[in-house]
Amino acid sequence: MASEGDRCRWRLAPDALETGPFVHVAACSALPQIISLPHAIATCRNWPGPGSERCAVRRHGGAAEPEAFVPVQDFTLDAYASILRAGLDAGYEFYPVFDWYDLDAPKGAGIMLRHDVDRRPGNALKMARLERDLGVRSSYYFRSLPCSFVPDIIKQIRDLGHEIGYHYEDWHLARYDPRKALALFEDHLARLRTLAPVRSIAMHGSPLSRENNMAIWDHHTFTDFGVIDAILSFDYTGYVFFTDSGRTFAPSGANLRDYLGNAGTVAGVGSSNDLGAWLRQHPGVRVQINVHPERWNDPGAAWLRQWATDQAANTVKRGLRLVRGTNRAAKPEAT
Ligand SMILES: [Zn+2]
Known part of the structure; x- marks a missing residue:
């Protein structure tokens, strides 16, 4: 290839x-x-x-x-590194989610860098090492399922200096039973805390679930567990959000639930090259970037497999959007 x-x-x-x-x-x-x-x-x-x-x-x-x-193949580790370098060249500092929340200074420009580790935690470890080599720290959110929760890898990423967070989906796992969901959340959070301090959480999109996993907080309070929520604990007005959901950084019909409050999105910034160029041209913005490590592979069999998986998943998600009539209000578009 x-x-x-x-x-x-x-x-x-x-x-x-x-x-x-x-x-x-x-x-x-x-x-x-x-x-x-x-x-x-x-x-x-x-x-x-x-x-x-x-x-x-x-x-x-x-x-x-x-x-x-x-x-040019996109969604490779080299392509990912080019985004980080562009941000650094533009003078940006990168922050794990909790660090950004905890900043004493008034928040100016900066990039909150977040990873939802849905699958293939080995990819997350490669990404975490690459970031360490570039002097970048970020947050890695792990699910409770074996496709994501691999203690040895979590500990290695912790030791590289990154934040470990919980990527929760207990509302879906408990089939929307508030009591059961709380018990699962407590149990899963405690298990993750045996491996690393956990100060922030982020919901997993569970595209096949009929309800959003954040619905658990209609019945309980996450601050009771000594955590902030990467989505709910911030007012994202004035921020710009990029996610690779849908295998593009641009707003996409294949993205069902990966949104960030009032943050703006940017149409036309689809590829890693586009995102790097945008960061260079817009140095003074508050940004959150969500990158799913499973999507980023070196050229070869793993890249091909993920490419095919993403094509199929995008088709299914667009179908679900039609069936559910998911029709979000228009988001403010940043430039
Ligand atoms: Zn997820």
Whole structure:
């Protein structure tokens, strides 16, 4: 598979016809590939197989120039590092969620960096090491389920200096029974606290659940447990929120529940390159970035598997949105 740094270039087929969202290119070497067009990100598709010299590329928006295209894979650790570097270059400091809450100084610009570790905690450990190497600290929220809760990894991330938080979904696990949900929450929080101090929590989206996991707080009070909530404990007016839910940082129909109070979102900032560029151009903002480590893989089998998983999940989530009639009020858009 081609990756960043390869000499492979994408060329428009000699008889290229741009039809709707597709443009035909020659010299495809592998699939799927995310390629960077001058004004858009595109996904190569309809590739007949190895040896083929022709495929169609689906554009995700914007206008493309009919010229050479260099393939760039997004959602790799290198791409993630480029976002952090862009933030650092722009003078931003990164904060774990509780540190930001606990700041004595009036809050100016800064980036709250948060990770919901839904699956593949090994990816979280790689990300945590990369951040440490760049001098960045962040928050890692772990679920109570074995796909996320791996004590050895949690302890290693703690030892790298990052915040450990609880990614709760007890309302869903208890099937919306307030008493049972509280018992589960207490139990899971206590178990996580045997591994690290836990001062903040963040809800898991549970897309298949009919109710939001934050509904548990209609019946109980999280401050009773000595924690703040990454969403509920802040007034996010004036903040800008980026999440990679839906495999894009732009607002997406495939994002069902990953929102942040009154924080604004930015249409058009979809890729890591876009987000890096936005940070460089907007140095003085209060920002929260939520990155799911499972989504970020080095080029290869894991990257392909996650790419396919995300495509399927996005289709399901868009379907759920239609079925549930999820229709959020328009969010303020930041620039
Ligand atoms: Zn989650």
